[in-house]
Amino acid sequence: MFAPFMAHAWIVATLVALVAGAVGFFVVARRAAFAAHALPLGAFPGAAAAGLLGVNPLLGLTLFAALGVIAITQLQRGERREVASALWLALSLAVGTLLLSLSGQYAQGLYGLLFGEVLGISARQVLGVAILSALALGLLALFARPLLLDSLSGELAAAALGRARRLEWVFLLVLALSTVMALPVVGALLVFSLMVGPASAARALTDRPWRALGGSVVLALLVVWSAIALAYLTDWPVGFFVGLLSGACYVLGRLRGPGAAVQTA
Amino acid sequence: MSQAAAALTVAGACVTLGGRPVLREVNFSLTAGEFCGLIGSNGSGKTTLLRAILGFVPLDQGRIELGGQGTLPGGIGYVPQKIELDPGLPLRARDVVALGLDGARLGPALPSRSRAERVEQMLAAVGASEFADRRVGLLSGGQQQRVLVAHALVRRPRLLLLDEPLANLDVRSTAEIVALLRRLSRQSGTAVLLSAHDMNPLLGAMDRVVYLASGAAVAGKADEVVRTEVLSSLYGYHVDVVRVHGRVVVVAAEAREESHAAVERDPVHTAPVP
Numbered sequence: 001m002f003a004p005f006m007a008h009a010w011i012v013a014t015l016v017a018l019v020a021g022a023v024g025f026f027v028v029a030r031r032a033a034f035a036a037h038a039l040p041l042g043a044f045p046g047a048a049a050a051g052l053l054g055v056n057p058l059l060g061l062t063l064f065a066a067l068g069v070i071a072i073t074q075l076q077r078g079e080r081r082e083v084a085s086a087l088w089l090a091l092s093l094a095v096g097t098l099l100l101s102l103s104g105q106y107a108q109g110l111y112g113l114l115f116g117e118v119l120g121i122s123a124r125q126v127l128g129v130a131i132l133s134a135l136a137l138g139l140l141a142l143f144a145r146p147l148l149l150d151s152l153s154g155e156l157a158a159a160a161l162g163r164a165r166r167l168e169w170v171f172l173l174v175l176a177l178s179t180v181m182a183l184p185v186v187g188a189l190l191v192f193s194l195m196v197g198p199a200s201a202a203r204a205l206t207d208r209p210w211r212a213l214g215g216s217v218v219l220a221l222l223v224v225w226s227a228i229a230l231a232y233l234t235d236w237p238v239g240f241f242v243g244l245l246s247g248a249c250y251v252l253g254r255l256r257g258p259g260a261a262v263q264t265a
Numbered sequence: 266m267s268q269a270a271a272a273l274t275v276a277g278a279c280v281t282l283g284g285r286p287v288l289r290e291v292n293f294s295l296t297a298g299e300f301c302g303l304i305g306s307n308g309s310g311k312t313t314l315l316r317a318i319l320g321f322v323p324l325d326q327g328r329i330e331l332g333g334q335g336t337l338p339g340g341i342g343y344v345p346q347k348i349e350l351d352p353g354l355p356l357r358a359r360d361v362v363a364l365g366l367d368g369a370r371l372g373p374a375l376p377s378r379s380r381a382e383r384v385e386q387m388l389a390a391v392g393a394s395e396f397a398d399r400r401v402g403l404l405s406g407g408q409q410q411r412v413l414v415a416h417a418l419v420r421r422p423r424l425l426l427l428d429e430p431l432a433n434l435d436v437r438s439t440a441e442i443v444a445l446l447r448r449l450s451r452q453s454g455t456a457v458l459l460s461a462h463d464m465n466p467l468l469g470a471m472d473r474v475v476y477l478a479s480g481a482a483v484a485g486k487a488d489e490v491v492r493t494e495v496l497s498s499l500y501g502y503h504v505d506v507v508r509v510h511g512r513v514v515v516v517a518a519e520a521r522e523e524s525h526a527a528v529e530r531d532p533v534h535t536a537p538v539p
Contacts, residue, residue, distance in 0.1 A: 029354055142371050149368035152356060155345035156416070159319055160369040203355040207400045210374070212355035 006232070008126050009118040013224045015133040016182045017194070021220030022140055023178045024195035025213040026171060028203060029151035035072060035172065037192040038085035040179040042068045044188040045096025047113045052103045057113065058128060061183055064092060065176035073169055116187030116239035118228060125184070132181035139174045147171060148209055186224075190239045190246075194220055197246025201253030219249055270297045270332070272424045272456035273318065277327030280310075280317055286480055287313045290327070293475050293484035295456040297423065300447050302467040302487075303460040305477030311460040312346060314477065315426050318458075319343060332423055342417030342455070346428035350409055352402030358412045359397045362387050365416035383419065391415040391445060407438030411445070418449060425450070427459045431466055439466045446470075464491070465512045491515075 002010075027036045046064025047057040068088050075084035111117075140147075150157035150167045157167060182191045202215030227241035273295040280288040288310050295301055305311050316322045318329055319341060331341070342365075356364075362384045367374070388397045391411040396404055401412055410430055417425055427446070431439045447470040450457040461467060464474065468487060475484045476491070478500050483490050490496070491513055493506045500517075507514045 029351075031351075141373050144373055145364065145368050145370055148356075149364045151354065152350065152361065152364065153345060153348045155348060156343070156364075157368070158321065159341065159343040159345075160365075162320075200353075203353060207355050207357050207398070209355050209360055 006119075006228075008121040008123065009228060010225075011126055012121050012129050012185055013118055013228055014221065015129050016185050017220040017224040018217055019133050019136045019178045020182055020186075020191065020194040021198050021217030022137060022213060023174055024197075024199035024220065025202070025216045026140070026147050026151065027175070027195045028199040029148065030171065032081065032171070032175075033192065033196050034082045035085045036175060036195050038072070038089040039065060039068045039172070039175050040183055040188045040191040042089050042092035043176070043179055043183065044113055045092050045099055047183075048096050048099040048103065052099055057184070058180065061180045062176075065179050068092065069169070069172040069176050072172060076168070112187070113183060114187050114189055115237055116185055116190060116242065118185050118231070118238050121185070129181045129185075132177050136174050136177040136181070139170060139177070143167065143170050143174075144213075185238075186242050187239045190243045193243045193246040194223065197249040198223060201249040204253035204256065223249065271295070271330075272297050272299070272332060273458070274330040275314075275318070275327070276330075278314070278317060278324050278329055279326040280313055280322055280480075281325050282313065282322070288317065288482075289480045291475075291477075291480075291482040293473075293482065295424070295458060295473070297454040297456055298450055299472045300450050300457045300470055301459070301473040301475060302464055302471040303458055303475045303477065304462070304464045304467075305460075306462055309477040310480040310482075311462075311477055312428055314475075314482075315343075315428050315458070315460060318424075318426060340420065340422050342420070342422035342425040344410070344413045344417050344425075344427040344430050347432060348413070350402040350404075352400065354400075354402055356401050357398050358393055358401050358404065358408075358415075359384055359388060361401050361412050362393075362415045362419050365419040387415045387419040390418075390449065392441075405438075406433055407435070407442065410434065410438070410442055414442070414446065414449075418453070418455065421453060421455070423455060425455050425457045427457070429460055429462070431459075431461055431463075443467060443470050468513065 024036075027033055043061045043065040046060030046062070048060070049064075050057045050060030071088040071091070072081065072084045075087055146157060146161055146167055147170070149160060161167070178195075179191055182194070186194055198219035199212075199216040201219055203212040205215055206212050223242060223245040226245055227238050230236070230241045231238040271294055275291055275293050278288055278291040279286065291314060303311050303314065313322055317324060363374070363380065366380060366383060385394075388394050391414050393408065393411045393415055396408055401409060404412065414427075414430075417427075425446075430442060434442065443466055446457055446459065449455065458475075459467065464471075464487075471487050473484060474487045474490050475482050476496065476499060478496075481499060483495055483499050491506055493504065496506060496515060497503045502517070505516045507516055
């Protein structure tokens with residue numbers, strides 16, 4: 001499994017885990033798990049559109065992820081975030097259905113986009129993922145403290161920063177970036193699990209915010225590495241193991257740790 | 266009063282929200298170190314006034330000035346109304362105070378001794394040292410309120426705004442928080458504006474009171490404002506200010522259609538014997 005043709009898979013999966021673990025900390029802190037589900041799944045029709053037009057799927061993904069950010073932030077003015085996310089999800093899936101029927105065939109690539117495909121990643125794709133990772137992690141490092149303050153209380157963040165709405169933009173932008181990079185690897189249906197599982201386990205293990213963020217990254221790395229190894233050994237889909245192990249993280253986090261008692265009470 | 270450094274001046278402030286006047290010509294000012302109660306029933310405009318001071322709500326007319334001219338060094342400390350602190354959030358009390366110090370800064374938080382010391386001092390000042398390392402969402406209401414006060418004060422603002430900080434606190438925590446705020450405002454020269462629907466816990470502590478009813482306000486010393494003729498004129502109908510067992514109750518003379526929680530028809534509810 002450490003053969004040369006697997007090198008790209010390991011590199012990309014590591015980058016995806018780094019970003020998903022870090023972004024996931026804020027996803028869980030901001031109670032935005034549903035947005036983290038709606039953005040990648042809502043971006044998936046972008047890939048279908050790209051397939052129809054014969055352009056790079058990443059382009060379609062980026063466009064639809066960006067549209068998702070705009071739709072969710074704009075709809076959020078009148079609605080709660082979960083309503084905004086649901087509306088966006090329904091709308092984009094409707095468009096996706098149309099695009100798929102227009103393309104006339106259920107392309108093999110689409111299966112990979114839904115459930116992930118780590119094998120056969122090209123050097124160019126690795127570079128693309130690396131650039132998007134650097135962007136996402138850079139933005140997170142820059143806005144880490146304001147985002148944490150805003151997770152504690154939007155009112156407190158607004159008092160300290162003036163308007164806090166821009167923070168939601170930053171957050172969704174980072175989420176969209178990580179979506180676009182992670183989607184071809186772990187798939188639209190499972191990006192969300194990699195963000196939520198390790199992060200919610202990590203925050204049950206420590207009371208310190210930056211340790212919880214680090215723990216989330218470490219757990220995400222363990223999940224992804226184990227998933228690739230298991231997929232290689234069993235020839236089962238990587239996405240299956242990512243989802244399974246992330247879910248296991250979440251359950252373990254709920255069972256033990258400081259926050260567990262209260263959440264189950 | 267014009268000699269003392271003004272921390273806050275509100276002059277002729279009018280706010281309309283959704284076509285409804287919420288604040289009408291509110292006038293008052295606070296000087297450094299003053300402790301002022303903002304008293305009124307639910308819906309009287311207390312929160313809107315605090316939000317207008319914070320700049321969240323635009324004024325239709327009038328002006329709000331901080332520190333006499335321009336903005337204050339250290340800005341405004343703010344404790345919002347009933348925030349629910351998520352018990353799942355991995356944040357210790359000391360992290361919340363640290364976020365008050367530099368939560369608005371960009372870039373990763375680097376460990377700094379002076380920063381840690383400042384946080385430690387602030388935790389001690391509000392009596393939160395013993396639970397500084399506990400997860401903030403798991404603390405009691407009174408403990409959380411102390412942590413939020415420390416969060417608001419750690420940058421040494423000249424003005425501290427608190428929106429109903431005593432709601433949902435038990436009698437003992439209420440008295441402790443009031444005494445704490447009174448002491449901190451005296452020590453640091455921070456002017457405190459605290460909103461409450463019940464003025465009784467504040468009676469011994471307030472230097473001034475701003476009494477709001479339907480968006481109109483009277484301000485002054487508590488014994489000048491909390492009087493039958495002054496409040497009757499503010500409400501626009503007769504109310505009686507009654508003192509029972511060292512507590513003040515404002516009672517409407519007759520049953521009225523509109524509800525004013527600060528005006529109790531049944532004084533028993535506002536004067537429970539502790």
